[in-house]
Amino acid sequence: MGAEDAPLRRDAERNRERILAAAREAYAEAGLDVSMAEIARHAGVGIATLFRRFPTREDLINAVFADRMDAYLTAADTALADPDPWNGFSGYIEAICGMQAADRGFADLLTMTFPSAKALEKQHARAFDAMTQLVDRAKAAGCLRPDFSHQDVAILLMANAGVVAATGHAAPDAWRRLVAYMLQAFAAGEPNPDLPPAPTPAAMYRAMVDLGR
Amino acid sequence: MGAEDAPLRRDAERNRERILAAAREAYAEAGLDVSMAEIARHAGVGIATLFRRFPTREDLINAVFADRMDAYLTAADTALADPDPWNGFSGYIEAICGMQAADRGFADLLTMTFPSAKALEKQHARAFDAMTQLVDRAKAAGCLRPDFSHQDVAILLMANAGVVAATGHAAPDAWRRLVAYMLQAFAAGEPNPDLPPAPTPAAMYRAMVDLGR
DNA sequence: GCACAACTGGAAAGACCTATCCACTTTGGT
DNA sequence: ACCAAAGTGGATAGGTCTTTCCAGTTGTGC
Secondary structure: OOOOOOOOOHHHHHHHHHHHHHHHHHHHHHOOOOOHHHHHHHHOOOHHHHHHHOOOHHHHHHHHOHHHHHHHHHHHHHHHHOOOHHHHHHHHHHHHHHHHHHOHHHHHHHOOOOOOOHHHHHHHHHHHHHHHHHHHHHHHOOOEOOOOOOHHHHHHHHHHHHHHHHHOOOOOOHHHHHHHHHHHHHEOOOOOOOOOOOOOHHHHHHHHHHHOO | OOOOOOOOOHHHHHHHHHHHHHHHHHHHHHOOOOOHHHHHHHHOOOHHHHHHHOOOHHHHHHHHOHHHHHHHHHHHHHHHHOOOHHHHHHHHHHHHHHHHHHOHHHHHHHOOOOOOOHHHHHHHHHHHHHHHHHHHHHHHOOOEOOOOOOHHHHHHHHHHHHHHHHHOOOOOOHHHHHHHHHHHHHEOOOOOOOOOOOOOHHHHHHHHHHHOO
């Protein structure tokens, strides 16, 4: 299980890397809806080469963001290792929002779900577990307001994706304002005004599936 | 000045209305990047009819959202008429974010700027003035934190556009959570933690122009 | 240094979009 | 009722994108 099938010929492997590099760059710059043709052109390979190596756009996205998803998971583990529940939680939020700001494709990816992409979904699920622990711990310690719901993290990621997509290069630090405001509101303060009800987890899941077209 | 040029023939006027209705519906549902062809089909008119009446996509957007922009302006005036500065400000924020949630096209529109669309830009500018007054009044009254900047309103609109685009029909009230959190953080509370610096107005302007492609 | 499987890029098919053109139809004033 | 002007939709040109196919090229093991 998990074998790499046939090892690629040397020139094929070189082209694969070129494609991944081009895709990484294009996605980071412009988000996940860059065309396959554009990526092939940018990589300097024929369009057929791209499609043979990555038959669907999802396959390519999967390969491009494998390492970024690792970093995403690591961020959750690091946060859980922090002895201070609030530091852990808020540091985590800042870290993942920062990752979104650094890579528009990743920003899109975090708010989407591709039920067909197995490996990616598994990491998504693991990250979700760690995030839930982080939330529960912070709540138990009384740092995080009790009416906080883990859907709020997804909402913040979607909001942040919106800011990042809009401000792009023109105001690359605008997202920090958003996150700072939100973290303040998340903290358990003295007067925590009532919140509208949170969407159900199922509704948020549907929303993320919809985003994947 | 301001004349309607030649009054349209009756059948032409009917088609114009059909086009506007179709465009209004399509934009509300799917945002501003619905194709012209799709709108013509949906309106049941030939593609040529659409292009003759609205030579550019901007012309169409302009016509479709004229009344919505009026409502947008009215919201600011209503808010200024409220004797309570905080009520005025927070009601305004809720109102315009609600308008974004009700119409995805409008959500896109508010975070974009089309320097070429004269009428629309004029209203945009007037709304901006009213909003600035609203902010200044709330700050002077001590309801709004002193380090709030009017760029934060634009950031919130972009964030909200992100949430609305992502949650769509699946979680149509998710935006309310975002807005509630943000308003709490905007209020002048006892412990207002330091914020990262706000983007410059010029940077935000550039961001909005970029969004308009 | 040869042979063959692996790999290549370009061409092509099918969809879709914008924008323009033009032969035909409708409207409205007389 | 008539007929010019105003308006119509389909056809078309030229662009993009996805996906498949295939004749030619290039590594690699022997």
